[in-house]
Amino acid sequence: MQYLIIGASAAGINAAKTLRNLDKDSEITIISKDDSVYSRCMLHRALDGSRTLKELSFIEEDFFEKYNINWIKNAAVSNIDIDNKKVLVEDKTSYKFDKLLIASGASSFIPPVKNLREAKGVYSLRNFEDVTAIENTLKNAKNVVILGAGLVGVDAVLGIMRKNIKISIVEMGDRLLPLQLDKKASSIYEKLLKEKNIDLFTSVKLEEVILNESGYAHKAVLSDSTTLDCDMIIVAAGVRPNINFIKDNMIKVEKGIVVDKYCKTNAPDIYAAGDVTFTAPIWPIAVKQGITAAFNMSGNNKDLTDNFGMKNSMNLLGLECVSLGNVNPPDNTYDVDIIEGQGIYKKIIHKDGIIYGALLIGDISYCGVLGELIKNKINIEHIHKNIFDIDYSDFYNVDLDGQYNYKLVSK
Ligand SMILES: Cc1cc2nc3c(=O)[nH]c(=O)nc-3n(C[C@H](O)[C@H](O)[C@H](O)COP(=O)(O)OP(=O)(O)OC[C@H]3O[C@@H](n4cnc5c(N)ncnc54)[C@H](O)[C@@H]3O)c2cc1C
Numbered sequence: 001m002q003y004l005i006i007g008a009s010a011a012g013i014n015a016a017k018t019l020r021n022l023d024k025d026s027e028i029t030i031i032s033k034d035d036s037v038y039s040r041c042m043l044h045r046a047l048d049g050s051r052t053l054k055e056l057s058f059i060e061e062d063f064f065e066k067y068n069i070n071w072i073k074n075a076a077v078s079n080i081d082i083d084n085k086k087v088l089v090e091d092k093t094s095y096k097f098d099k100l101l102i103a104s105g106a107s108s109f110i111p112p113v114k115n116l117r118e119a120k121g122v123y124s125l126r127n128f129e130d131v132t133a134i135e136n137t138l139k140n141a142k143n144v145v146i147l148g149a150g151l152v153g154v155d156a157v158l159g160i161m162r163k164n165i166k167i168s169i170v171e172m173g174d175r176l177l178p179l180q181l182d183k184k185a186s187s188i189y190e191k192l193l194k195e196k197n198i199d200l201f202t203s204v205k206l207e208e209v210i211l212n213e214s215g216y217a218h219k220a221v222l223s224d225s226t227t228l229d230c231d232m233i234i235v236a237a238g239v240r241p242n243i244n245f246i247k248d249n250m251i252k253v254e255k256g257i258v259v260d261k262y263c264k265t266n267a268p269d270i271y272a273a274g275d276v277t278f279t280a281p282i283w284p285i286a287v288k289q290g291i292t293a294a295f296n297m298s299g300n301n302k303d304l305t306d307n308f309g310m311k312n313s314m315n316l317l318g319l320e321c322v323s324l325g326n327v328n329p330p331d332n333t334y335d336v337d338i339i340e341g342q343g344i345y346k347k348i349i350h351k352d353g354i355i356y357g358a359l360l361i362g363d364i365s366y367c368g369v370l371g372e373l374i375k376n377k378i379n380i381e382h383i384h385k386n387i388f389d390i391d392y393s394d395f396y397n398v399d400l401d402g403q404y405n406y407k408l409v410s411k
Helices: 010-022 040-047 129-140 151-161 183-195 283-297 367-375
Strands: 002-006 027-031 070-072 077-081 084-087 094-096 098-100 107-109 122-124 143-147 166-170 197-201 208-209 218-224 227-229 230-235 240-241 269-273 311-316 319-325 335-341 344-351 354-361
Touching: 002 010, 002 077, 002 283, 002 311, 010 027, 027 367, 040 129, 040 283, 077 230, 084 354, 098 122, 098 283, 122 129, 129 166, 129 183, 129 230, 143 151, 143 227, 151 166, 151 311, 166 218, 183 197, 183 319, 218 230, 269 283, 311 367, 319 367
Parallel strands: 002 027, 002 098, 027 070, 098 269, 122 230, 143 166, 143 230, 166 197
Antiparallel strands: 077 084, 084 094, 107 240, 208 218, 218 227, 311 319, 319 354, 335 344, 344 354
16 A cells, blocks of 8 residues: 655644554655644744754654655645546656545735735745744844734744834734634733734734835835834735645635545545645644544544634743633623633633633633533533632542543533
8 A cells, every 4th residue: 555645744744653553564655845844833933043943843853764654855746646646746756646645734825915925025934944034034124014913923923022123913803813812811912012012903904015126025004004114024814725736626625625524535545634624724633634534544444523623822921821712702692701810811601501612811720621611512500619610520420330530521
């Protein structure tokens, strides 16, 4: 059996390792544009100089030898010949497969704003090469505009925060981290940003980039006519799946490649996992999908049981935060419990005994149990205590053999 994997990141690497554990003899090959394996979640640590590329790696140094995996690096796939079961690379080489996994991830989206795509000095933060390019321009930059205040935008801020650099964040939504925070939580972090001389412009769009005579971004004009000086723009305005090698609609694509619960596409013997499926573009989901695909590619039946992607923990400017599920109630039929004070802000959203979301800032205790209750929609109506104090012991069960266990179940 010949397994072929496109992509050497969260989904691809975990799929390859799982395949090898399940199948000792078959040939496993990974093809990737990347020439190193690293965690994209840690790119800001390379940007702030606290880690080298090598220190961003999430695999053992001898990973490819240890698991007997061929790695074709620096190779961009340009087409898939589904009928002849071949993957074609830009340099005209081709690789045969019996089972193929597409784990090609996603790329940053540069919105069609006037001059943004043409301007020099405009970057995104997705690949290690972006870090190098940003670092080079940053040496002579005084004003940086960051487009987007989501997780990647915030990582960019953390990565480039320097004493002599003025950062302005531009966000279309009405707050920082619109998917993870509510207005109150955002205002707590906005205060911390202000203390670092970082401005946040919310509910506005970037309308135009004014270029200098050399074609570099020079000013950013916002939809409310505010004009910001800039020597550099970092765009963190979402991602799009890497699917340009899928031609003639041979594989079904909606927002990303469409897969079933086995991570299988509609094409025979072709699977997909990670950001390219656009299920939830986060690391743990990419890993889980890669592993699930590997089981099914090797004939070991496995369902993708959990795609829960609304879980984020971060430590932003020294203040820790865990955001779980939906932190803003969809309508007023939901109950919202809040605790505030002494550097703490905690909020739980629930309805008819089911918790739908939680936001914990400054005190993240019980976040583990809350995550499980939200993910599994466990009914807590039978627990008569403060909702913020529910812990695993409230779910004690006694086994037939008299042992305690913590099965989280609705009573
Ligand atoms: C700055 C940043 C911060 C993040 N922070 C977090 C976080 O805190 N928590 C979290 O859960 N997630 C975070 N993420 C998201 C997380 O990194 C992604 O969900 C994860 O990397 C997805 O893994 P993947 O394997 O699907 O794809 P990717 O990591 O995108 O890797 C795609 C692979 O495919 C290869 N490839 C692409 N096109 C081709 C081609 N044509 N031919 C050959 N190879 C190709 C690439 O070289 C690469 O090896 C962050 C992402 C970024 C950019």
